Amino acid sequence: MIAFTVIGGYLGAGKTTLLNHFLTQSSGRRFGVLINDFGAINIDAELIASRGETTITLTNGCICCSLADGFLNAVDQLLALETPPEHIVVEASGVAEVNQLAQYGHLPGLFLDGVLVVVDVETLLEKVNDRYVGQTVRRQINSADLVILNKVDLIDPSVLKACFEWLKQAHPKVRVVSSVRCELPLPVLAGQPMHERRSEFLFPEHAHYTSWNHVLNDPVTREQLEFFAEGLDATVIRAKGTSGGPSGSGLQLQVVGRRVQITSMNNVGLGTRLVAIGLAGQIDTRSLDALAAQSFGGAR
Amino acid sequence: MITIFRARTIITMNPSNPCGTHVAVRDGMILGVGTYDEVKGWGEHVIDETFSDYVIVPGFVEGHAHVMAGGMLQRPYVGFFDRPLPDGQMARGIKSYAALITRLREIDAALTDSDEQLIAEGFDPIYFPDQPRLNRHHLDQVSTTRPIFIHHANGHLATANTAMLKLNNITKDLQIEGLARDAAGEIDGELREPPAMSLCRSAFREIQRSNMTELAIQNFAALARNAGITTCTDLGGISILAPNALERWRALTIDESFPLRVAQYNLPAMPGATADFESIAKEFVKLKKSGSERLRFLGVKFVLDGSIQGFTALLNQPGYFSGEDHGQLLAVPDQLVDWMLPFHRAGLSIHMHCNGNRTQDLAIETIEALLKIAPHPDHRHTITHAQLTTQAQLRKMAKLGLCANFFTNHLWYWGDQHYEITVGPERANALEPCASALREGVSFSFHSDAGVTPLGPLHTMWCAVNRVTPKGRVLGPLERITPAQALKAATIDAAYQLHLDHEVGSLEAGKQADFAVLHDDPLAVEPMVIRDIKVWGTVLGGRVFKAA
Numbered sequence: 001m002i003a004f005t006v007i008g009g010y011l012g013a014g015k016t017t018l019l020n021h022f023l024t025q026s027s028g029r030r031f032g033v034l035i036n037d038f039g040a041i042n043i044d045a046e047l048i049a050s051r052g053e054t055t056i057t058l059t060n061g062c063i064c065c066s067l068a069d070g071f072l073n074a075v076d077q078l079l080a081l082e083t084p085p086e087h088i089v090v091e092a093s094g095v096a097e098v099n100q101l102a103q104y105g106h107l108p109g110l111f112l113d114g115v116l117v118v119v120d121v122e123t124l125l126e127k128v129n130d131r132y133v134g135q136t137v138r139r140q141i142n143s144a145d146l147v148i149l150n151k152v153d154l155i156d157p158s159v160l161k162a163c164f165e166w167l168k169q170a171h172p173k174v175r176v177v178s179s180v181r182c183e184l185p186l187p188v189l190a191g192q193p194m195h196e197r198r199s200e201f202l203f204p205e206h207a208h209y210t211s212w213n214h215v216l217n218d219p220v221t222r223e224q225l226e227f228f229a230e231g232l233d234a235t236v237i238r239a240k241g242t243s244g245g246p247s248g249s250g251l252q253l254q255v256v257g258r259r260v261q262i263t264s265m266n267n268v269g270l271g272t273r274l275v276a277i278g279l280a281g282q283i284d285t286r287s288l289d290a291l292a293a294q295s296f297g298g299a300r
Numbered sequence: 301m302i303t304i305f306r307a308r309t310i311i312t313m314n315p316s317n318p319c320g321t322h323v324a325v326r327d328g329m330i331l332g333v334g335t336y337d338e339v340k341g342w343g344e345h346v347i348d349e350t351f352s353d354y355v356i357v358p359g360f361v362e363g364h365a366h367v368m369a370g371g372m373l374q375r376p377y378v379g380f381f382d383r384p385l386p387d388g389q390m391a392r393g394i395k396s397y398a399a400l401i402t403r404l405r406e407i408d409a410a411l412t413d414s415d416e417q418l419i420a421e422g423f424d425p426i427y428f429p430d431q432p433r434l435n436r437h438h439l440d441q442v443s444t445t446r447p448i449f450i451h452h453a454n455g456h457l458a459t460a461n462t463a464m465l466k467l468n469n470i471t472k473d474l475q476i477e478g479l480a481r482d483a484a485g486e487i488d489g490e491l492r493e494p495p496a497m498s499l500c501r502s503a504f505r506e507i508q509r510s511n512m513t514e515l516a517i518q519n520f521a522a523l524a525r526n527a528g529i530t531t532c533t534d535l536g537g538i539s540i541l542a543p544n545a546l547e548r549w550r551a552l553t554i555d556e557s558f559p560l561r562v563a564q565y566n567l568p569a570m571p572g573a574t575a576d577f578e579s580i581a582k583e584f585v586k587l588k589k590s591g592s593e594r595l596r597f598l599g600v601k602f603v604l605d606g607s608i609q610g611f612t613a614l615l616n617q618p619g620y621f622s623g624e625d626h627g628q629l630l631a632v633p634d635q636l637v638d639w640m641l642p643f644h645r646a647g648l649s650i651h652m653h654c655n656g657n658r659t660q661d662l663a664i665e666t667i668e669a670l671l672k673i674a675p676h677p678d679h680r681h682t683i684t685h686a687q688l689t690t691q692a693q694l695r696k697m698a699k700l701g702l703c704a705n706f707f708t709n710h711l712w713y714w715g716d717q718h719y720e721i722t723v724g725p726e727r728a729n730a731l732e733p734c735a736s737a738l739r740e741g742v743s744f745s746f747h748s749d750a751g752v753t754p755l756g757p758l759h760t761m762w763c764a765v766n767r768v769t770p771k772g773r774v775l776g777p778l779e780r781i782t783p784a785q786a787l788k789a790a791t792i793d794a795a796y797q798l799h800l801d802h803e804v805g806s807l808e809a810g811k812q813a814d815f816a817v818l819h820d821d822p823l824a825v826e827p828m829v830i831r832d833i834k835v836w837g838t839v840l841g842g843r844v845f846k847a848a
Binding site for chain 2: 038066068069070071073093095099131135
């Protein structure tokens with residue numbers, strides 16, 4: 001399965017910064033990038049291997065530069081490459097309906113790994129009330145799995161607080177993280193397929209994020225996973241998990257923000273493994289233990 | 301060689317010489333219009349009596365159409381209203397699902413290749429409010445084996461039959477939102493918005509391919525000729541963006557038998573492209589200089605919002621009358637001045653698609669900003685569609701020298717829906733405010749937005765003059781204009797908008813011999829029958845083209 005990420009947000013919020021961050025940070029992953037906008041493509045120069053007529057070859061993937069024949073056609077072209085990308089990232093235009101772009105993440109062979117909406121904390125409260133783009137920015141935030149409140153180093157703490165409060169009040173279900181230059185650890189931005197490497201379960205040490213792990217010796221049911229996922233609160237930014245029986249077939253759980261996806265998959269190790277990532281100081285590991293116990297009957 | 305065409309009446313739209321019976325033409329240029337005695341002195345001539353029973357008016361100028369109008373009619377048409385075809389036949393409107401199924405069965409029976417997909421155009425669910433949504437089961441009554449795709453008139457929806465869904469592997473497991481479902485969770489065949497529609501790859505590709513062919517262009521020109529149009533925009537063309545498109549256009553229009561002058565207003569770029577608007581504007585200027593008799597590159601088009609009937613136009617308060625507001629800008633307001641400035645500075649004309657009046661505020665503000673940065677006294681930048689233009693906007697547009705290109709055909713095709721559903725009575729009565737534009741001094745023309753509605757200047761004029769809806773309402777009688785005012789908008793004022801009024805749009809000495817030849821005088825007939833006047837054909841640069 002190829003991961004599919006949509007990066008949205010209004011002009012100047014930091015979408016391209018986030019895209020560059022994505023591309024530079026991920027070691028070994030091959031990207032396909034689609035930029036659904038006009039204007040210059042500002043990919044970091046060191047990432048660019050060569051420029052062609054309709055594609056830019058990156059050191060770790062490629063950018064398809066023509067959406068003239070439609071978005072699906074561009075996705076099809078990426079999938080038809082000799083070595084298709086492992087992760088497709090879409091940078092949307094500043095006024096794009098990100099939810100519509102996200103639908104392409106449900107194509108066969110793809111899974112929607114997340115809709116990331118970047119917000120410039122300096123202008124958020126102005127833009128959401130703007131007569132031209134207010135509705136669009138609100139719709140973007142509402143469609144986000146994760147809102148990245150960017151440029152927090154540039155503002156007064158009271159403004160940041162006001163932004164958080166506005167978001168909490170206007171979009172109570174949305175997950176929010178703050179950032180400087182979109183510098184967020186990759187596991188916050190993207191979920192990895194769990195079968196890749198067991199070590200990816202381990203969340204790297206990070207000053208601002210804490211992870212929670214949970215292991216069960218036995219497989220659990222889809223209903224139990226659903227119950228668990230629905231019970232996660234807004235302090236959990238991402239969660240993932242696998243659950244497999246003796247035959248090797250089992251289930252995969254992906255949670256990013258509000259989005260929960262449970263899919264069947266093969267070659268899952270026996271037992272159930274879960275990890276959740278949240279903001280340090282906010283994520284409550286005890287209540288996650290309790291939720292797991294409630295969901296899975298406490299067996300460890 | 302001089303030809304003097306005699307006509308029953310010649311209406312020139314030249315205020316200092318408004319009518320005549322004879323027009324003298326040499327090498328495609330008008331020498332003079334008047335009586336025979338007034339024009340015979342130009343020298344040795346032949347008298348052409350072909351039009352002696354007909355009325356000559358300036359060849360119509362259509363300010364907003366798309367070559368797609370010709371492309372889509374390569375496929376069967378199943379819209380609610382009658383639609384003229386390139387060969388002069390009329391496709392009859394489909395008024396019920398039963399009629400739709402019957403029509404599709406006929407088309408199915410006529411196809412010889414059993415695998416060929418059937419793609420039909422123009423269906424619009426807005427005219428069937430009392431019916432359940434069209435779904436695959438309706439279309440399965442036509443065929444369970446032939447893939448069928450019904451492309452809706454609004455461009456945002458389609459309906460596929462079961463065979464089409466199967467051909468493209470569209471199953472109920474797909475979690476794409478635009479796949480409409482029945483109560484049991486099965487896909488019902490309605491596909492909403494591009495992510496879902498494009499899943500019917502086979503149909504989607506065929507539509508994209510065929511809209512760009514030579515035949516599409518020839519159909520487009522034939523439709524225009526049949527309607528009396530001699531100059532027609534392809535507004536939002538991608539001639540210089542799509543591969544080989546420019547060569548295709550040039551090869552066709554270089555031929556003297558091509559019956560139309562095409563005015564291209566290209567989009568600045570396609571999404572995804574590395575677009576440097578400075579260099580694109582330079583490219584457009586080069587193209588403008590390379591223009592030929594029948595192919596001009598006059599400016600640039602920016603699409604700024606959606607449509608009113610699709611609830612995607614951005615409206616000022618109090619917003620939509622009913623239905624959910626999906627108002628959406630298609631350009632980033634903070635970038636608009638930067639995007640447009642290179643074109644404005646280069647002296648290219650800018651046409652801005654605005655259906656909502658809030659979008660129109662943005663367009664007006666943007667042009668005001670451009671004019672402060674780079675004064676351009678004769679820009680003639682145009683707001684196209686401009687359907688909900690307010691009085692305040694007209695006053696401001698007059699000050700800034702902005703033109704309006706009203707979508708008067710909406711008064712007929714969607715007038716009742718605007719009154720009942722989208723914007724409510726007051727604003728429906730103020731749609732396409734031609735009389736107010738005249739009063740406030742805003743130069744305007746009309747358009748069909750073909751293929752959204754058919755090419756037909758007599759119809760767009762008829763709408764502006766009568767403002768009648770299919771249910772018999774007169775929408776805003778105070779905004780009606782006279783037939784003479786309407787003819788002006790459809791000829792010389794449309795030419796003015798395109799900066800072509802010194803060449804076409806009226807019949808004057810030194811201008812192109814471009815005529816629309818009509819069976820009757822649009823200024824003399826009962827206003828309600830203006831749209832029924834038959835078009836004999838056109839004359840383009842002195843060359844006669846008979847309508848099919």
